[in-house]
Amino acid sequence: MKSSLRAYLLSIVVACSVITGCAQDSKVTQADMREQIGTELGSVEKVTVMSTDGQEVSLELPEFLKELQNQGKDLQLSRDPLKQDEVRFTLVLYRKQLAPLVVSVGEKASQFGENTYRGTGAITFYQWVHRLTGKGLLPRNSENILLSADDLSQSRVLEESEKTFIQSVLQKAVPESDHTVNQHPLYPNYKLRINSSDRPIDITILTPTLITIPFGRDQHFYHVDGQMFSTLTEYLLPREKEAPSIEKLFKATKIRVEATGDMRVDNLDLDVTQSTVEQGIAHQAVRLLKTGVQLVDRPQQEIGPEEYRIHFRIGDNDQTVIFYARHFRINDKWYAHNQVQKAIWKLLEHTQK
The missing domain is CATH 3.30.1490 (Dna Ligase; domain 1)
Structure with missing residues (x-):
């Protein structure tokens, strides 16, 4: 009543x-x-x-x-x-x-x-x-700002002029009314740590025009000028270099899940170029793969049956990841993992709903 x-x-x-x-x-x-x-x-x-x-x-x-x-x-x-x-x-x-x-x-x-x-x-x-x-x-002032790019394992403290630019962009940020935005950060996963007299603030740049600030169990999303993202690429440049097998997967334009083994998955195709949402999901899948531990040789213990495969399309070629219960393989490289195949499938299967 x-x-x-x-x-x-x-x-x-x-x-x-x-x-x-x-x-x-x-x-x-x-x-x-x-x-x-x-x-x-x-x-x-x-x-x-x-x-x-x-x-x-x-x-x-x-x-x-x-x-x-x-x-x-x-x-x-x-x-x-x-x-x-x-x-x-x-x-x-x-x-x-x-x-x-x-x-x-x-x-x-x-x-x-x-x-x-x-x-x-x-x-x-x-x-x-x-x-x-x-x-x-939203921060009103800052003593210093630390910029990091998690996917590059790089960070640096911004200079005064750079800090002033970031502050000017954040002051014009527009809150997003939808607080359940489904967006994973795009490569190279830029983050800002703003230290001020009030409190430290952690900002994740999700897309060129969308950022998020955590607040306990809540997440707050804001729209910002896309110029900030392009400027951050100048502050911490994603340099072209010979990358490990997993790092190359960030460049994938399509992802295809193939149900080849024992795990209950569906065949699935994801066009990474469709929107920033699909792109963020693909990049998050690669980050999950990066939690695997590369082994020197093929595992000595019984690896068990194959569970499923994911094909990452890079240019005109596919890079295939083959999953087993506690391991996965990319070409001739083996990695140990802890249930990462389940986490990746959970991430990808929601794209079909």
Whole structure:
């Protein structure tokens, strides 16, 4: 059953136990409640969001209070408490000379005190706070910036002029409303570690125009000027050199899975050039292969039956990876692995859905 009065109170973050007590008094008028709520919110001097791993981001107080009145619709008081693994972050309202108000927020539920609220309003509430948090995450200043390219095993600290350029791009970043973007980073997997007086920020460049910043169990995505990616290739240039067999697979334009053995897989074709999503999946598959340990010779122990094959098309030729239970082979090179064939198939099979 909907709890409209309590839902109304959650619209101002279920402000405090005093208000909750007032809500239970049927003689209290709507005007009385609004006055009480206005008094409580007037004491708020800072609003922050705390991630599950201890990061804290300040929200813009005027914007928060202005938009708060639009929250709290279509909520249901739930008997099902918010579980700890459902919590994505914690909203904290600091008040003058009063204890802070604390709300645990999940994707589909929020909890204040002993009350848990679900319904479409709880989903909207999460998305709203998520959006405000994303704006607060973007760095306003930096002491230094470390650029790395994981696929190249290279990194360097940016010079002052380079740092200024990166900051100017990030200041214009536009948050992506969809927080479930399915995009793996493209080669060479550029990352920025921004150290500031506030807190360190880790940014992964997913595509030339899309970046992501982690915040506890959440991921925040932003659209940026594509010039940043092309400039990063100048800062850390992917140099042409004689690469190991696995490294060459980053250049594949097509991937074909062939069900040749015991593992239950389907024949599958992936056009890597179709979009950045397919390209990112292909590059992630290569990164999984790189977790294998190259052996000097063919394994001495029984390798078991073949499980399946993947063919990477590079130019006019195919590079074939043959999987076994604990090993895989590329040409005459053998690698030991721990279930990487299952991880790669799980990654690839979603492209057919």
